[in-house]
Amino acid sequence: MRGVLGGRWRRVASQIGRSVAVWGVSTVTMLVLAGILPDFQLQSADGDSATTxxxxxxxxxxxxGLLSALVWPVLVRLLLLVPALVLGLLVFFLNGALLLVALRLNPAERGAVDPETAVVVAAAMSAVASATGAALAVRDDDAYRRRLYRLSARRRRPLPGPVSPGTVFVQLDGVGHDVLTGAMAKGLMPTAARWLGDGPPGAPGAEPTHRLTPWRTDWSSQTGASQLxxxxxxxxxxxxxxxxxxxxQxxxxxxxxxxxxxxxxxxxxxxxxxxxxxxDGASRGNLFSGGADEQALVLSIATRRRSRENRSRAGYFAYFSDPANAVRTALSFVAEVCREIGQSTRARTSKVRPRVARGGLYxxxxxxxTVVERDVVVAAVMGDMLAGRTAxxxxxxxxxxxxxxxxxxxxxxxxxxxxxDRALALIEKVAEHAPRPxxxxxxxxxxxxxxxxxxxxxxxxxxDLVRAGCGLPVPRRAGRTRSGAEARAAVRAALRRPVEEEPGQRRPDRRSEPIVLASGNLGLVSxxxxxxxxxxxxxxxxxxxxxxxxxxxxxxxxLLVRSERHGGVVLGAYGAxxxxDELDADPGPLAxxxxxxxxxVRRTHSFPHTADIMVNSFHDPAxxxxxxxEEQIGSHGGLGGAQAKPFLLSxxxxxxxVDDGEALVGAEHVHRVLRRWLRETDGPQVPIEDEPSERAA
Incomplete structure (x- = not known):
């Protein structure tokens, strides 16, 4: 009993010591900023002593510091209805307003700052306070764990005594198998490489802990189909x-x-x-919920009315309720905007090819x-792990x-x-402090x-090409291209009449005009x-x-179209x-x-909502x-190349x-594998340590 009480007193004393240290560093930071910034004053007009x-x-x-701890979470909660992008930009101004209030609370009525300067001072103080607190907690596992609990900003749930291992699935959207292996070979992803046993010889974790398995998508190689x-x-x-x-319709x-x-x-x-x-699952940053009872930033529930069962925006509060995190993410947001502008400008001036426009809101x-969604989702995952959630x-x-x-x-x-990769390393570190493996x-x-x-x-x-092939008007620039001219010539030959509209010629009913949609290099004509x-x-x-x-x-x-004679046919060049049903024997254009x-292709042909004409672009196997x-120089959505070869690192x-010699094909097959793994975690039971003090944190 005495040992337990002693441990609690040591934690309390350690926490007080860190708080005093952060306060001291924040005070020094404020003094330095007052000396640098002409619009920030900490003394009266008549001058004061250094002590004052x-x-x-x-x-x-x-x-x-007190206002940031007490008032900031309330402000963020009130602003949950604000779009996340706007909330990120408001972080600076809200933080500056708290500093103005803090200076006004001084009973000696000393200290003044312009609103514009207050934004800068508040951002600097929050960043310094966060860095100081993190540095002081690095060697204290209990403090590190408590800091992560505050980051999650959710109550811990009571867990049963014996629990099985939990599972965290992290989806790296759009990262192909070959891109992953290439990044590890270049040293860009050391955490993933270490898991596969590719770390430095003799280093901890040199033995592999994971295996890498490629899998193949359906024809629709995109997040909507795969994640569903x-x-x-x-x-x-x-x-x-x-x-x-x-x-x-x-x-x-x-x-x-x-x-x-x-x-x-x-x-x-x-x-x-x-x-x-x-x-007992949690869905974070996904298009779909997966049936989870804890959901944050999940698109499929975004239109529902918020309730205890539907907390899609709660993920923002869980992260932005800590003003230091909010400021750090906002600063990173601004830095990323500047980085993108610089990179796109360099690509444009260097005349890099291929290239697409990257202006506007992009x-x-x-x-x-790359910043807000990543930070919020990783923070939510950390909170789930510290709460002991199963999946x-x-x-x-x-x-x-x-x-x-x-x-x-x-x-x-x-x-x-x-x-x-650094996000994966952080999740791995948090797993060491979670109440279950x-x-x-x-x-x-x-x-x-x-x-x-x-x-x-x-x-x-x-x-444009579809409209030209239908004999419909196309933009002048498209009509002047070789493809447009050839299409219009083909129409004239087929119909034995000119395509150009003549005076008084009636335009076709817009309801009969084709709808042409694009999904990467897959086109759909209806x-x-x-x-x-x-x-x-x-x-x-x-x-x-x-x-x-x-x-x-x-x-x-x-092309894929329905055929009254054959049920479905694949069309290619030169009349193919x-x-x-004969593609296995003669793949033709699919080779x-x-x-x-x-x-x-056969599976998509069986779908009720397959388009009248399914169009897959050219692919160069070399x-x-x-x-x-679409206007993308890295695309996915159809067949061809690395887009259809994602990975599974388990x-x-x-x-x-899969068994030896068997291929992992389709997202439905991946679902069955993940379900099997979740059943396997119901094996050996691991006792859980109850920590009331951590629950309170």
Whole structure:
């Protein structure tokens, strides 16, 4: 009993000592800033003694620290309805306002600062206080653990005495298998390399703790399909990232909250199961919930009314309630915006090819994905581990966002990989302080394939080419391209009449015009006035030049259409027409897309909402390049190259994902593997240590 009380007193004394040290450093920081900044004063107009100025600084630093601890969480809670991007920008101004209030609280009425200068002073003091507190807690495991508890900003749940190991699934969005191995070989991801036993000889952890397994996506190699399959066990009827549904007369977009909610509902209805995380799970930063009872930053619940069961925005409060974290993230946000502007300017002045426009709001979107989303999601995962949650699934989207605009193998993307590896190292460190052992599984949902855009190479978009092939008006610049001219010539030959509109000629009804959507290098063409999936014969009768124009275009690899005669056919250049049931014997245009392409195409052909014409771009097997129908030089969504080869990095204490010689194919297969691993953790029971003092923290 005496030992327990002694330990508690030592922790209290240690905490008081750290608080006094942080207060002292903050006071010195305030004095230094007052000496540097002309608009920041800590003395009266008549001048004061050094002792009086020091007392004023100490009072101001102490009041600022107390307000940050007491008032800041309330402010953040009130601002949860503010978009996260705006909240990140408000951090500076809110912090500056707290400093103004702290100086006004001085009974001696000394200390004054302009509002603009207050923002700078408050940011500097918060950063210094956070760094000091972290440095003092480095060698104190209890303090380190308490600091992480405060970071999570959630109450710990009571846990039973014996518990099995927990599992953390970290999804590195868009990181392909080859990109991961290349980054480890370059030393960019030392944590992942150490797990695979590639660390320095004789160093701790040199023996492998994980295994690396590649897997193959469906035709729709994008987060919407893959994550739905991984978390909910079904990718059925998800033909692309976005597609048109004729029966509902609307476009479904995977990252639209209403669409994500509907896709999750359909998957649950099809499988009859809530998802991978239904038992004591947490979903962080995902498109879908996986059936978790703890959800933060989950898109499929973003449109619901907030409640105790639906706390999608709570992840922001859990992180931004600590003003030091908020300031650090806000500073990193600004730095990332500046970094992106500098990198895009360098690429433009150096005339790097391929290249896409990176202006407008993109620098802020990139900074949100690479800084705010990463920090908030990692903090939420840390809180889940410290709370002893059984299963956690989190998505880090930083690499995917940067690789789209800078390229999958670019230096910009490699720097993001290095920062993601540090996030993995932090999660691994937190596992050492968690109340139960954790198995960390890292995986990706797809890769990315490089290549210039379809528009950059040919001067027109896929939509322009489809309209030209239908004999519809196209923009003048598109009509002047070689592809546009050839399409219009094909229409004239097929219809035996000019395409150009003549005076008084009636334009076609807009309801009959095709809807052309793009998902990376996968294009979808739908005719909304026809309420069923059109057949090749119907398309030829309406637009006799369209399918030949698309199939023979050098930027297009193959088409998939329904056939009244064969059920479904794959079309390629020079009149190639292979029934889907004969693709194994004669892959035809699919030969360049590697093994599994025929199965992926056949499966998509069976979906109710497959488009009238499915268009996959050209793919060069020699360099892995594809041509994106979107403005992306790193793309995914179709077949071709590294986009269809993600990875699964799993602890060797878990069973092998697949038997020897077997391939891991499809997100549904990955779901079954992850479910098996969760069942395996119900094995040996590990006693848990109850720490009331930590619960209080």
């Amino acid at each position: 100025i020091a007392v004023t600084a100490a009072f101001g630093a102490g009041a600022f 399959g991984i978390l909910h066990g079904s990718t059925f009827d998800v033909p692309a990232f976005r597609w048109y549904e004729k029966d509902h 609307e476009v479904v977009v995977s990252n639209r909250p209403t669409s994500a909610a509907e896709l999750q509902r359909r998957a649950v209805e099809r499988t009859g199961d809530g998802g991978l995380l239904t038992f 620098p802020f979107v990139r900074a949100f994905a 956690v699934y989190a998505d880090l989207v930083a690499y995917d966002e940067v690789a789209h605009h800078s390229g999958p193998m670019s230096r910009d993307a490699e720097k993001v990989l290095a920062r993601l 954790y198995r960390i599984v890292v995986l990706s949902d797809h890769g990315q394939s490089p290549g210039e855009t379809f528009r950059a190479r040919y001067g027109l978009t896929l939509a 005719f909304p006035d026809v309420h069923h999936r059109m057949s090749k014969e119907e398309i030829d009768a309406r637009h006799p030049a369209l399918l030949p124009t698309l199939a023979n275009h050098p930027g297009i690899g193959f 027409e292979i029934p889907v 360049a897309f590697g093994p599994g392409a025929a199965d992926a 360099d892995g390049e594809v041509l994106a129908f 602890p060797i204490v878990l069973s092998d994902p």
